[in-house]
Amino acid sequence: MAEHYKPVKYKAWEMSLEERFQEVFPPLSEREAVLEANRCLYCYDAPCMVACPTHIDIPTFIRKISTGNVTGSARTIMEANLMGASCARVCPVQELCEGACVLEHDEKPIMIGRLQRYAMDYADEKKIKFFNKGKSLGMKVAIVGAGPAGLTCAGELAKFGFDVTCYERKMWPGGLSTYGIVVFREPVEVARAEAKKIEDLGVTMKTGVTIGEDIQFDQLLKDNDAVFVSIGLGSVPHMDIPGEDMEGVVDGLDFIEETKVKPLSDIKYGNRICVIGAGNTAIDCATIARRLGSERVTMIYRRSEAEMPAYHFEYQFALGEGVSFSFLTQPVEVLGKDGRVEGLKCVRMDLAEPDESGRRVAVPVPNSEFVVPCDMVIKAIGQLKHTPFIAKLGEYGIKTVKGYIAVDGKTNRTAHEKIFAGGDCIRSKGEASTVMATQDGKIAARAIYEQLTGKPIPEGTLKKSTDMTIDPAMEKGYALCEHKPRVHAAVTTK
């Protein structure tokens, strides 16, 4: 039998626990990658490239795979997107590049995400370093929060020659890539290796440091020529229903985080679980629970299938994992005994007329209460904003939009000239995602360079001219989002 041949186990229950948490999509073999790359038409002015918020030159990186120039391919990706390995795995490609592929209708779109992963994996395996720290400009920038936006901004600034320090409250950098993306979509090693590449550009990484506690923001601003705020979002909000504080009710993001940082066999999970919410984080929680071994996982969502915010492919994935869905169901009380969860009391809902947002309002059906017996309730109904921190920024004249930090879209600069921001904490409209955060970081890095040096960005540093016209890129991201109103629940905008 050929050495590379491994029988595929399609059914989760036939796999070991470790196998169940391997990446859902296996890496492409060299031959698969070349065949797929050769399917690419190499469109002129390709729509995939326009649809990518970071404008990766997709036809070029794919062509380079087809000619065996995988090193060049990875470089093409990294020039536009330092989070290429994460984006290859977690981007909603159906909504972005692959959704725009001209082969979408007649054939099937090119597997752009998986090809990107092929190139990024290759560069990782070969330990190829593409960029170096630029000649020192003698200027310092602080990054608050080392998620995709912060890491990208840090990396691009280091390439320009800034002395950059990232402050991260968690133990490891990477933000949601490290802690929030389910492990069978993106292994934690990938996220950490990506952050390591930023460190290798000469960026100082200070983890376990909370700004506002360990170091005051005032100090940070005083010590640096600019500050980039990319603090993301916080924990899942309260549902304000009785019994919510009972043992067995958990925050969805904490549940996902456990699978990223703990040995799988150490994770406590219920056998009969209710997941509240129907966004992508809720789906992640439900599918993790199934793969850990929960026998009955029910998703509780107060609206119908048509309104659910999860991506369609995630919904399909959950169905395939044996997750059941209880649509038009509103939780009203967590029931329990001795402080432990024993059931979730719900009420049936009906859909009424659309509200001003266009979504049909769900209204309770009188006398329709029922109880779903369960031993664990996972809340995944969006994320709170870091309100105290944002309030602190208000002291510098920084404004907010719907509770998010307000920035100028062309520069990602706040109302304070030294403070820039990006990532989920500014995503008051449009899709909160890794790739949008990455682009935020790029935009800010460019603006910081131009503002602090008074010069246009050096030739060849942020390569494509389209990269420089940021607005259409982000607008495209928004347009896609408005076209298909789906929001990643892990980073829900409310």
Next chain:
Amino acid sequence: MADLSIDFNGIKSPNPFWLASAPPSNSGYQVQKAFEAGWGGAVWKTVGAPVLNVCNRYGTIDYKGRKIIGLNNVELISDRPLEVNLKEMAEAKRNFPNHAVIASVMVESKKEAWQEIIKRIEDTGVDGFELNFGCPHGMSERGMGSAMGQVPEYTCMVTEWVMEVATRPVIVKLTPNVTDIVQPARAAVKAKASALSLINTINSIMGVDLDSFEIKPNVGGKGGHGGYAGPAVKPIALHLLSSVASDPEYQQSRIPISGMGGVETWQDAVEFMLLGATSVQVCTAVMHFGFRIVDDMIDGMSNWMDERGFKNCTDFIGKSLPRISSFGDFDLGFQSVARIDHNKCIQCNLCFIACNDTAHQCIDLKDMKLTDEVTERLWPVVREEDCVGCALCASVCPVDDCITMTEIDTGRPHITWNQLIKEKPEVLQWDKMIEYREKNHIHIH
């Protein structure tokens, strides 16, 4: 159902599909297995002078992930003793009396040697001979194969030697490694050959390994030219076939041609036959996929014939040959322009960039508002008045029938170049040419 059988100047075959003289017809086992699979005939791997082979013998070219669009080889003629080959030829013929068994022959350039081997082979009962004047490697260096085929006088002389003793049809196989294939073809005709076959393989080096710097195929660190065949050579073979088939001297002889060079499917075979081949020979495709491909070749050709009402192969052999012409006889008044069907267009814009970078800059990207999408992309639109009708855009378009080259009448005079320079020899001067163009509204931008 159509009758696929052919009479190739006395060689009868149940269908026009023959194995070419090559590794697939190396032994009685293979030839009989091929007949069982449905092949109508087989030209035995060349017998003759003693040889020793080398490793590796084959080099291939892959294209965009598809294997073997071309194959070359440095394998020599049969390295099995003549007696063994003769015994197996006789057995194959005995077991398959209705199939065509043809012996390919190559010996040194001596009359006695040729005549002796022909006589010995005749005793096996084979249906005919093919004289290998084409092998471009190994044998040619020893004065055989293409060394004979490249000199028309040798071709004629050796064929005459063979014709003196042969009682069965003799096919002369031509090499493409010449400037004008019609010359050796005429030499064979002059020597009263019973038939021609073409093309043998083309001189080639398959490639260089970028890691080891070795030549492909690598023979112990060295490499050299070998015979190139496979789908990639088909257009060359079709050209050489049509050159011979439309040559008046050849046509007078009325002898058949067995065509080969890149035949892989029944469609390929039909094309060769439309250009004058009576049978076709196949090697690379069976080396890639095995004998079983003949099933579809028979079935596909038969269905194609039924659909068009052709009862016998003779109904269509040579049917496209009258269309073979020379540039000087093309109609200068025939005009076509590219038309893009925007209902089918997927906006890959390859037509735009091909036209703009490398052709005549007559496709624009325009905002057409053909959909109600907010982010509608630009559409390629042909400026017909500037389109020269080169057909590049239609060639690069990945969607079937999206760009069609449509015939239009611009009022240009329907005249050929040959007629024009006869009637108006002055157009051979640039100023007169410009005058002629202006008068006839021929605008070139």
